[in-house]
Amino acid sequence: MKKIDEFNKERDRLNEIVMKYAGLGLKRFLSLDNQFYTEGALPAKTKEMLGLISSFVLRCDDCINYHLDKCNQLGVTNEEMEELLAIGVLIGGSITIPHLRRALEVWDDMRDVA
Amino acid sequence: MKKIDEFNKERDRLNEIVMKYAGLGLKRFLSLDNQFYTEGALPAKTKEMLGLISSFVLRCDDCINYHLDKCNQLGVTNEEMEELLAIGVLIGGSITIPHLRRALEVWDDMRDVA
Amino acid sequence: MKKIDEFNKERDRLNEIVMKYAGLGLKRFLSLDNQFYTEGALPAKTKEMLGLISSFVLRCDDCINYHLDKCNQLGVTNEEMEELLAIGVLIGGSITIPHLRRALEVWDDMRDVA
Amino acid sequence: MKKIDEFNKERDRLNEIVMKYAGLGLKRFLSLDNQFYTEGALPAKTKEMLGLISSFVLRCDDCINYHLDKCNQLGVTNEEMEELLAIGVLIGGSITIPHLRRALEVWDDMRDVA
Amino acid sequence: MKKIDEFNKERDRLNEIVMKYAGLGLKRFLSLDNQFYTEGALPAKTKEMLGLISSFVLRCDDCINYHLDKCNQLGVTNEEMEELLAIGVLIGGSITIPHLRRALEVWDDMRDVA
Amino acid sequence: MKKIDEFNKERDRLNEIVMKYAGLGLKRFLSLDNQFYTEGALPAKTKEMLGLISSFVLRCDDCINYHLDKCNQLGVTNEEMEELLAIGVLIGGSITIPHLRRALEVWDDMRDVA
Numbered sequence: 001m002k003k004i005d006e007f008n009k010e011r012d013r014l015n016e017i018v019m020k021y022a023g024l025g026l027k028r029f030l031s032l033d034n035q036f037y038t039e040g041a042l043p044a045k046t047k048e049m050l051g052l053i054s055s056f057v058l059r060c061d062d063c064i065n066y067h068l069d070k071c072n073q074l075g076v077t078n079e080e081m082e083e084l085l086a087i088g089v090l091i092g093g094s095i096t097i098p099h100l101r102r103a104l105e106v107w108d109d110m111r112d113v114a
Numbered sequence: 115m116k117k118i119d120e121f122n123k124e125r126d127r128l129n130e131i132v133m134k135y136a137g138l139g140l141k142r143f144l145s146l147d148n149q150f151y152t153e154g155a156l157p158a159k160t161k162e163m164l165g166l167i168s169s170f171v172l173r174c175d176d177c178i179n180y181h182l183d184k185c186n187q188l189g190v191t192n193e194e195m196e197e198l199l200a201i202g203v204l205i206g207g208s209i210t211i212p213h214l215r216r217a218l219e220v221w222d223d224m225r226d227v228a
Numbered sequence: 229m230k231k232i233d234e235f236n237k238e239r240d241r242l243n244e245i246v247m248k249y250a251g252l253g254l255k256r257f258l259s260l261d262n263q264f265y266t267e268g269a270l271p272a273k274t275k276e277m278l279g280l281i282s283s284f285v286l287r288c289d290d291c292i293n294y295h296l297d298k299c300n301q302l303g304v305t306n307e308e309m310e311e312l313l314a315i316g317v318l319i320g321g322s323i324t325i326p327h328l329r330r331a332l333e334v335w336d337d338m339r340d341v342a
Numbered sequence: 343m344k345k346i347d348e349f350n351k352e353r354d355r356l357n358e359i360v361m362k363y364a365g366l367g368l369k370r371f372l373s374l375d376n377q378f379y380t381e382g383a384l385p386a387k388t389k390e391m392l393g394l395i396s397s398f399v400l401r402c403d404d405c406i407n408y409h410l411d412k413c414n415q416l417g418v419t420n421e422e423m424e425e426l427l428a429i430g431v432l433i434g435g436s437i438t439i440p441h442l443r444r445a446l447e448v449w450d451d452m453r454d455v456a
Numbered sequence: 457m458k459k460i461d462e463f464n465k466e467r468d469r470l471n472e473i474v475m476k477y478a479g480l481g482l483k484r485f486l487s488l489d490n491q492f493y494t495e496g497a498l499p500a501k502t503k504e505m506l507g508l509i510s511s512f513v514l515r516c517d518d519c520i521n522y523h524l525d526k527c528n529q530l531g532v533t534n535e536e537m538e539e540l541l542a543i544g545v546l547i548g549g550s551i552t553i554p555h556l557r558r559a560l561e562v563w564d565d566m567r568d569v570a
Numbered sequence: 571m572k573k574i575d576e577f578n579k580e581r582d583r584l585n586e587i588v589m590k591y592a593g594l595g596l597k598r599f600l601s602l603d604n605q606f607y608t609e610g611a612l613p614a615k616t617k618e619m620l621g622l623i624s625s626f627v628l629r630c631d632d633c634i635n636y637h638l639d640k641c642n643q644l645g646v647t648n649e650e651m652e653e654l655l656a657i658g659v660l661i662g663g664s665i666t667i668p669h670l671r672r673a674l675e676v677w678d679d680m681r682d683v684a
Contacts, residue, residue, distance in 0.1 A: 079383035093549025207435025321663025497649035535611035
């Protein structure tokens with residue numbers, strides 16, 4: 001099983017617990033999270049890249065995984081991913097390098113169709 | 115065994131290592147950590163909620179677990195916890211959602227008296 | 229003129245510019261920002277204190293000023309404020325001390341009815 | 343004089359002081375800062391948007407101003423800017439709203455050709 | 457008047473307001489802040505450099521100014537300062553560059569004995 | 571097997587994946603990461619301590635482990651390590667305590683020659 005599929009499965013399991021407790025306000029917030037990434041003046045692909053680099057410089061592995069998956073589905077290439085992550089490392093500094101390693105491990109595993 | 119009990123056991127084990135190395139200054143800092151949460155002008159329950167939301171927006175799972183346990187002991191209800199975490203997500207942004215998931219998993223497990 | 233009144237005036241001026249550009253999604257987000265602090269299972273006063281300490285440990289002076297004003301209006305006392313900020317300094321560390329200074333300057337000016 | 347021109351002038355003045363002290367390593371780092379934003383697999387415009395949102399969620403006003411200027415020069419529209427900043431606010435949370443206000447003030451001033 | 461002297465004067469003014477409100481706990485925290493930087497197994501000069509780089513990567517200008525002053529008093533040279541700040545920029549990333557500019561402006565002004 | 575050796579082995583494995591994707595810019599950044607810590611106006615030992623405390627206040631366990639290893643190799647004593655970490659906890663606040671626990675566990679294991 002791909003690392004990203006394990007991640008998504010665990011995410012779904014935990015989201016059920018969130019929904020058990022979430023009130024109206026929190027549900028509204030969570031629904032915004034979907035609305036903001038849809039095709040608009042900016043293409044959905046660009047928006048997912050914006051989401052990815054934000055998650056990267058804020059150093060949240062789960063958020064990185066989520067956007068890596070979306071970027072992959074929307075056709076981001078290896079070269080584009082490398083350039084995006086390089087900017088993330090430059091802005092965020094060497095403190096982000098452990099996240100770079102984990103992000104590329106997930107990406108590499110995701111792209112491996114052997 | 116509850117998740118929070120496993121967490122507390124591991125915490126105790128590591129605290130012994132800390133005490134092996136801690137000098138006077140560090141010990142004083144660590145003792146402040148207990149003094150600041152005692153009943154005062156603000157009730158202990160409010161103080162633990164302040165500690166929890168601070169830990170949440172700063173995105174430290176171990177700190178979140180610690181204050182979740184205290185909040186539970188001091189009578190925070192599910193509704194109060196949901197409102198607190200909703201404010202945390204709003205202020206801290208969607209980058210905190212993975213911490214919301216993990217916090218509610220621990221809380222749910224803690225409250226489950228089946 | 230009180231420092232907080234100058235702050236609120238400037239905030240209103242900038243909010244007009246935000247509204248000139250904000251689309252539906254952003255407007256929804258901004259409206260959530262009001263909804264989450266209303267009286268509920270937790271009193272509005274407690275919610276504003278949660279907003280204040282979150283702003284404090286995340287080190288945002290404008291956000292601190294906003295919640296200081298609300299806390300003052302909702303009856304937070306000097307003793308309660310001191311205990312809240314002490315927890316903020318403890319959790320956030322000495323890096324927050326410049327924000328402590330500025331927060332107490334605004335608070336002191338706000339409370340001064342001479 | 344436009345706000346961004348004042349900002350750039352002050353930035354140039356301070357960069358001279360930096361260059362007075364910078365050794366070889368620091369100079370290499372600073373030169374990378376230019377290389378990473380050039381046209382590549384990703385267009386320069388996309389790269390500046392990635393730089394802008396990273397600066398936004400990390401809450402650095404000077405960095406935001408720098409990338410706002412570049413985005414403007416590379417043809418980012420008001421609608422694109424709004425969608426970018428909305429994602430930034432969603433991910434970074436309401437703690438970023440003061441930066442949203444200041445960013446849109448600079449952007450509005452920059453776009454004003456009256 | 458040197459920039460650092462203006463900074464210290466303003467800091468003293470605000471500290472008086474802090475002392476007007478500070479309770480026992482907060483006073484204890486603030487006194488630790490002095491104790492931890494005294495000569496010990498590590499020289500005071502090294503400790504101030506540790507304080508400076510921490511303040512730098514956490515991006516707090518006031519904290520940076522405070523430790524720049526102490527480093528200057530304890531004999532840190534221009535070359536040592538440059539190497540310290542270069543490591544800070546590398547670890548903290550390009551997001552720290554505006555703080556580098558302001559730090560070197562204060563340092564340059566401090567060292568100028570013309 | 572020591573914890574640090576497991577950590578280094580995993581790090582090497584992930585670095586191979588990074589090198590598979592890294593372009594020229596990213597490789598240059600990564601090479602700077604080595605250059606900045608060499609003996610200069612500041613001793614290599616001091617530089618590693620600067621790297622450690624920066625990693626500590628920014629709360630990155632992998633970065634902490636990396637610099638703990640280097641500090642150990644360059645002769646940092648238990649007393650020096652304790653003073654460094656105490657300053658880190660003071661500046662970074664109680665939110666860093668879980669990282670203190672994990673850092674001292676790795677350090678204790680590293681120093682244990684029984």
